[in-house]
Amino acid sequence: MIKARGLARRFTTKLGPVDAVRGVDIDVAEGELVGFLGPNGAGKSTTLRMLTTLLQPTAGEAIIAGHDLLADPAGVRRQIGYVGQKNGAGADQRAGDELEFQARFYGLSKHDARKKVADLLERFELQGMEKRAVITLSGGQQRRLDIAMGMLHDPRLLFLDEPSTALDPQSRRNLWDHIKQLRTDGTTVFLTTHYLDEADFLSDRLLVIDHGSIVGEGSPDELKNRVSGDLVVLGTPQASIVASKFENAVVDGDKVSFRIPNGDRALPGLLRDLGNIGVELHSVQVHRPTLDDVFLTMTGRSLREDANAA
Numbered sequence: 001m002i003k004a005r006g007l008a009r010r011f012t013t014k015l016g017p018v019d020a021v022r023g024v025d026i027d028v029a030e031g032e033l034v035g036f037l038g039p040n041g042a043g044k045s046t047t048l049r050m051l052t053t054l055l056q057p058t059a060g061e062a063i064i065a066g067h068d069l070l071a072d073p074a075g076v077r078r079q080i081g082y083v084g085q086k087n088g089a090g091a092d093q094r095a096g097d098e099l100e101f102q103a104r105f106y107g108l109s110k111h112d113a114r115k116k117v118a119d120l121l122e123r124f125e126l127q128g129m130e131k132r133a134v135i136t137l138s139g140g141q142q143r144r145l146d147i148a149m150g151m152l153h154d155p156r157l158l159f160l161d162e163p164s165t166a167l168d169p170q171s172r173r174n175l176w177d178h179i180k181q182l183r184t185d186g187t188t189v190f191l192t193t194h195y196l197d198e199a200d201f202l203s204d205r206l207l208v209i210d211h212g213s214i215v216g217e218g219s220p221d222e223l224k225n226r227v228s229g230d231l232v233v234l235g236t237p238q239a240s241i242v243a244s245k246f247e248n249a250v251v252d253g254d255k256v257s258f259r260i261p262n263g264d265r266a267l268p269g270l271l272r273d274l275g276n277i278g279v280e281l282h283s284v285q286v287h288r289p290t291l292d293d294v295f296l297t298m299t300g301r302s303l304r305e306d307a308n309a310a
């Protein structure tokens, strides 16, 4: 559904050129839900804008939903939906009018447009909201309306840019269910996010981007399995003695952390060995790798810190 090769975008600024995207290859199969994960400024939006014909690449090529991105952008646009970070619906307009107007814009007859709108209102739990001004809808309802607008022409491929930004936890979860349902109903979904939990929950497969280049690819589980081992954190007054026993151990006050494969199974023997040399322990924790660990392993920095810093 997406096959991009060497897609790149350089911006020329007063301070010199900025290589926002440095020649990425992207493959997305029909029916997949692919997450495009990276910290702020990694190049997600720029890539998305190129894939959706909104921005001309400076190098590379792509076939999107069977159409050549450079030679037939109109063909691409007919096949895709795009839901950007800013609301697409006019704030003062009534939700139903916005949907119907857009449906007519796509060439549907009045009758078909009404039918389509009713269907989408139901599908995205917006029944009864059609007469309300967009601005009076909750954040979650507005996001669902945005997605409904993106689905008016039954696109085979839907692009979502940071879908759950600024939503409360309950609305996010509800939105996620709707996004998963899109995939279940047969739409291929490509979404950007800098939230690890969102990427983990939604994606069949993840592409991780940093500084304009893809640094990792795989299912959330595959990526987690690539991180070498579980993180063990031991609390002990003899932290430096414990640290000397493990490669790459990090001491932080009275805590020692290190990674070992199959931490939960290895731990009993390890604790016995430490007991045998007289080490006293007052706490033991084993953490399975998270996507943040994956990101840290790949890039040397924490995605969470980056996201929080934004």
Ligand SMILES: Nc1ncnc2c1ncn2[C@@H]1O[C@H](COP(=O)(O)OP(=O)(O)OP(=O)(O)O)[C@@H](O)[C@H]1O
Pocket (backbone or CB within 6 Å): 011, 012, 013, 018, 019, 020, 038, 039, 040, 041, 042, 043, 044, 045, 046, 047, 194
């Ligand atoms: N129009 C532009 N002119 C100059 N530089 C730009 C332009 N658009 C983006 N950039 C730069 O390109 C890089 C990638 O930006 P991009 O918006 O694609 O990142 P992102 O991963 O989507 O981040 P965010 O999560 O903040 O949207 C950043 O360094 C950004 O400052």
